[in-house]
Amino acid sequence: MDSKVRVRFAPSPTGGLHLGGVRTVLFNYLFAKHHKGDFILRIEDTDQTRFVPGAEQYIQDTLAWCGLVPDESPLHGGPYAPYRQSERKAMYKEYADKLIVQGNAYYAFDTPEDLDTKRKEIPNFQYSRAHRMEMKNSLSLSKEVVDDLLKNNTPHVIRIKVPENEEVSLEDVIRGHVSFDTNMVDDKVLLKADGMPTYHLAVVVDDYLMKITHAFRGEEWLPSAPVHVLLWKYLFGLDQMPAWAHLPLILKPDGNGKLSKRDGERLGFPVFGMDWTDPNTNTTTIGFKERGFLPEAFVNLLAMLGWNDGTDQEIFSLDELIEKFSMDRVHKGGAKFDYEKAKWYNGEWIKKMDNEKLANLVRPYFDAAEIEIHENNYLVKVVGLVKERCQLLPDFITQASFYFQIPKQIDIASIAPKWDEKKRDFFVELAAIYTNAMAPGVVSAPAAELELEFKQLASKHDLKPGELMLPFRIMLVGGKFGPGVFEIVETIQLKDTIARIEHSLQLLS
RNA sequence: GGAGCGUUCGUCUAACGGUUAGGACCUCAGGUUUUCAUCCUGGUAAUACGGGUUCGAUUCCCGUACGCUCUACCA
Known part of the structure; x- marks a missing residue:
């Protein structure tokens, strides 16, 4: 009955891994390890137009830096390989076909242009029961026409046929009962014209195939949850469906809205875990690692964004988090990111850290500043002398360089x-x-x-x-x-x- | 516009319906440090609004406001 807990993080490799993403990983990881389960990394690379080379490696590197290493992934392999959706392409078709046979999905031949004009024509256009019969699909067309279209390899997609007048609901671990009126849900594309699945199909099929027991993701997915629940119902049965939890968003510090890379640039703090260089523009976005954060602090501060253990404790090691974490203590509301407090966490972890370990981390910064260190023992000693006045690793340069050379500037x-x-x-x-x-x-x-x-x-x-x-x-x-x-x-x-x-x-x- | 979700100090948050609404960051004022930081002490500061339910609502229900997310052959 109680099978082993299995959770997954399923990013698309389109760029740097941002705060919210790392926190989603963290909560997945903590939950899995708390229950002695498995944490799986699955790459959702079904959108070939958005594929960015290097992004997958970057994600793995960032997780490794944080100490959140997957049990199964494209890199580590595992019993449910492959872990890249692009390599699983053939599997999805089978399930899409099954839905067609069941009558829970249909072929649609509308071109992107068709849809565009339709959307302009009709305000609030939804490809759903309201308009599906006006479109070019296997519901509105005769069987002969459809067969013909199919035989001629006319580009088409497969859409879910959302039922009318039903209530679809799920029990969210964080939010409780959430329900939707199917009349408000549209017929999402399941299989694209290029044969690749969309997220909606892929997430359900892969979660089933990979025996995922708990599906955690950002709150932005909540509106499409009814589609996923419906798919579970049609394909595998609701009793097989994983437990859902939709995590609150991380918001920008000023004003409102989801935290973005731009906010970091605007306000002068990192948003990505590690430096990310966009291969197209060749521009680098600074990461927490390079800004001088300790992974221990990064993980700690991320965990506290939306979760607490019910006590006043704020400093937690990863092991402590694993021990104490529970998904039902996660907040419902979004959290604004506070860089000042983030630095405070790092300062606390610097003070806690063993001098020798710290010296090893600090050394590269001295090398970069071309400050010569003759003896490691001396560096270890100095690090211990000044660490309580450092919040970020580069602070050691300003706080300690005079131990190694005559000050360049004398006031x-x-x-x-x-x-x-x-x-x-x-x-x-x-x-x-x-x-x-x-x-x-x-x-x-x-x-x-x-x-x-x-x-x-x-x-x-x-x-x-x-x-x-x-x-x-x-x-x-x-x-x-x-x-x-x-x-x-x-x-x-x-x-x-x-x-x-x-x-x-x-x-x- | 529609749907869903959300709302406790400026920020992160605590409070199984009964607390002077607690802690932390920030900030301010003292103390320690003949510097700075650490550290210590103390202060300012919050239940969005309106109705219920209840002996009693931050907590439960309804409404309003505000905010966010989604509304792609993107995830």
Whole structure:
């Protein structure tokens, strides 16, 4: 009775995978893994005009980055292969024919132009019981004419014949009972003139063939759900139909409407999981990965867009999500995407992450900025020192580059106004003390010691430490930021400290 | 236009019909940090509207408003 849970994500390979898509994957994945079931990736590439090379690979890469690896997919294979609908083309015809024989579908010979003019002619035109008899199809034409048309290979489609005066309904896991009046549903095309199925036929046939037990998808599919329910009823029986859940949409942060790639560009945040380069235009759209998000954070923040576990907890690992996820705690309403909160999640995950792991992730950013890292241990240490002030991975460049090189920019303007000979003397002597301190085997000193020494020297010069700290900080890091001054000295060591003091002294003269 | 779905602080959200309507992000004010960030304390801020049902509605029902999605031989 209770067969193994099997869910699928079925994108069409037309471009980058956007936030909403990744979240749909995530909810599918969490549900499947929570129930110890299978997560299947199926590529819906039945529209040959929209096929984009590389998009399928991109989808797999994005899922891999997120850690949401399918159990079955075009890449991994599986017992229900092939997982690309274009490669399953022959299967769909059989079911379309079955519907024809049953009388639940019919041939339609209208050309796209016919339909166009009809739509212009009649306001609110629907290819349905209201107008189907005015069209060119096997319902309105005589059998002889139809046979003839078919024999001559006249281009045609197969449409579902939606019944009259019926109520079609489904129990949505998130929304409860949803029902439709069949008089308002139109006769959707099932099989296109090129022999490919449309989504409507393909989704039903494949979900059946692949033994899908739960079908989750975006809310935008709800209006076409009655067609799918009808198809299930005609082809396989309602008792075979998977449970449905229509996920709420992710909305743009400002105003209303579904979040789009354009919104990200307009507002300056990523929308795709990873960088996507459109092979036609050769333009790249930035992804969360490249913007410096951790996959853990990305998954976490996506999960919280429309779901919560009923407690105040907001930080969840993937394993925790798997353990706690349930589809009936998913919200009905759409969620506006908040980039500020997204960054907060990432900051939390950066703070949580092991320094060594973090260093490995940060390293490429330093390489790209051409900041040389001689020793990995040193990087690990520095990452631990500054990570609480970073929200995105590239923040480590601005927050930590001074640990590796003399700051390129030094905010002399913040020192100069209150600079005088007394202070100069102080720093000259400080540098001298550090120089003397250096000896074979002695390259640095503990922060506490350095601080004490600094304060003693200040009082000797009759200066308050307070008016010396900021100049010192700026000499070392270039600006008003960073960890404690003496911790920095301890880390970058005496030699570099001296060099930076002397460098700034020059700039100030 | 039609159909379907939705509506709690600015945002994400909690509240098996009974809470001073809770938390988080943002923001503001303090404190810690002789910088910045972290961290801590506190503040501002919400049940779209109107009717019911009920001793009692954020919660259930109806209507209105508003919003969204769909309305392709796209998914």
